[in-house]
Amino acid sequence: MNATEQLQYEASTRMRYAVIAFIAALLLVGQQLIQLSGPHTSVDELTLDLITAHKRFPIDLIGAIVNAFGLVALIAMLAWLHRLARARSQDIREWVRWLVIAGGTLSALMAIAYAIVIAIKANQFVASGNQGYPRANALTSGGLIAALPLVAQLGSLVLAGGFIWTSLNGLRVGLLTKPLGYTGVAAGALVLFPLGAFVSFIQGFWLVGLSVLFAGRWMNGTPPAWETGTAVPWPSSAQARGGGRAAPPPRQRRTRRAELEAQAARGNAKGRGKAPEPAPASAGSAAGGGDAARNRASTPKRKRKRRS
Secondary structure: OOHHHHHHHHHHHHHHHHHHHHHHHHHHHHHHHHHHOOOOOOOOOHHHHHHHHHHOHHHHHHHHHHHHHHHHHHHHHHHHHHHHHHHHOOOOOOHHHHHHHHHHHHHHHHHHHHHHHHHHHHHHHHHOOOOOHHHHHHHHOOHHHHHHHHHHHHHHHHHHHHHHHHHHHHHHOOOOOHHHHHHHHHHHHHHHOOOOHHHHHHHHHHHHHHHHHHOOOOOOOOOHHHHHOOOOOOOOHHHHHOOOOOOOOHHHHHHHHHHHHHHHHHHHHHHHOOOOOOOOOOOOOOHHHHHHHHHHHHOOOOOOOOOO
């Protein structure tokens, strides 16, 4: 696919993925708001956790489903952005897209599966006559309860890697502005850290920014890479200060300075060894007047005698 065909494809799909990015932002932020609602326990104790999970059963399951749909929208958007970046640079590897797909799918499925399993265990605990710690520990010490969080963490790790690489690749080819590129890297890294609502709001902010960019409504105009269909990397800070040209390394600058000083020294030496030329006479002056003026100028003046 050449640059013209690539631009035609992007023009036909940009608005669609702008909507997908916006929907992903709403879903990811919405699932966090759902998780914040409902009853919560202020004490980290296993029996209270199971009782609270039983009360929150529909809320947690709905939140997990909303999160899964948000991750599906995120996967679609990141895969599309990766395709656009790879069309502009063949140095970008295809496996980055598969990181996004595999990591997002694992995270979505494990969240739903864990919510269902915990709901079942919590219901068994509350329905039984014995609600002590031994019973709670027996219900939650199975291999499935231990394996699901580990698989979910693996999915988060893989998704974070694809998230970060896709954001960096979009920045390198000029599809993403620097603020959006660096925010995407931060949002990808925060996938691994359970910082509560902070993570979802950062991701939502980034996705809304992408939606505005994809729709062609970015505040400073669309980056040039969207118009050319080829990679247009952003200049570095040194190139921006030098008008688009990178500053020479320090060793070259010292060599150039030494050459300029040597040329200046040779010019001064040549000027001192050459006698100054007499100023030419003006064309309007008479020949005799010029000779007389030269004689008067060359004759020493007599000192006046001081009168006492």
